[in-house]
Amino acid sequence: MALFMCADCARNAGGSSGAQATRPCQGHWAVVLTPTMKSVIKAIVFLIMGFTVIFYGGALLLPGVARVERSIDIAAPPEKIYAIAADLRRWPEWSAWLEADPRTRFSFEGAEQGAGQVMRWTSGNPMVGSGTMTVTDALPHVRVSTRSDYAGFGTSTAAMDFAPQGQGTRVTWRFESQLPGVIDRWAGLGMDRTVGADYDAALRNLRTLAERP
Template identity: 30%
Template sequence: MLKPILLSVAGAVALGVLVVLVLASRKPESFHIERRTVIAAPPEAVFPHLNDFRRWARWSPWEKLDPSMQKTYGGPPSGVGSTYAWRGDSKAGEGTMTILESRPSELLTLRLEFLKPFPATNTVTYTLVPKAGGTEITWAMDGKNTFMGKIFAVFFDMDALIGKDFERGLADLKQVSEEAGP
């Protein structure tokens, strides 16, 4: 009596794992997450908050995850070659960012490398476009979907999860930039 029950449970578990693996294999090889907003300040007032990692504490949603997070800055104070490394608790994780391209008041491109809780390397871009009454800013992240990432995506909508952080960050960047004035 116990053997058929155990075999049925094992079969159900194996089928469940197989279904997850098949669904994961159908996920795209790459991902793109993007959010945008309009800030009532010119690009010249917004850009410095992006281009200098030391200013991120005022607006980045991840800076608030672990108040005792260890931070290290390297390279020039801002612009291409500037680096930021962090090591925090399980929520903040560990990683580094490096500014790859910096076109004042137009574009900032970063390499974002996560070390913990899982390794990943992504490209982050901030694009600023002057608009009547301010700046339209687009925050985007692109990367490759590892197989573990694909399995995670079977259960969670990454665009919704990370998109919420982008939205919070953009709202805080808007506040900081508008307070600073033109």
């Protein structure tokens, strides 16, 4: 427990009995901690310091870039799949985002298809949020590259490749995002699971759409 005594008594506590040390006087009151309480406070301080060192020091050892890659085989030619993926106006038809919020609002500007096309989205669901996606490069029937700017959450880039495989196409979708901050780097540990799940779902939707007669 803590012993409450005046400042003078606190300074002289070493030479006084417990009863005398805690006797009220007219001085200014102070708090004297018992050895047990001092040990507890020191332990708490060391725990906080240790957590801080691990949190910030550990972040320096984590990757500064998050990368996710998913692939799927689609029984359709590259040109058919490219026509869907390179047109952001068709994004709502296969994006996994609509599964999180079907009320997401989209608007489009720029090119009709391919490089220069811009899509803006707005959602009240924090898992979807708001932002813009821009087609930065498009090589017909081979690759579509995009940049996504998330309101308040930075920027990421992605590329979707279409490789002929037998009578169909192997579609590979890659995601990359810089992780400049400490919290960003810790959050990056879950990117493959969270972003990867969305990519898997979207690719399955794309396959269903592309394989329709």
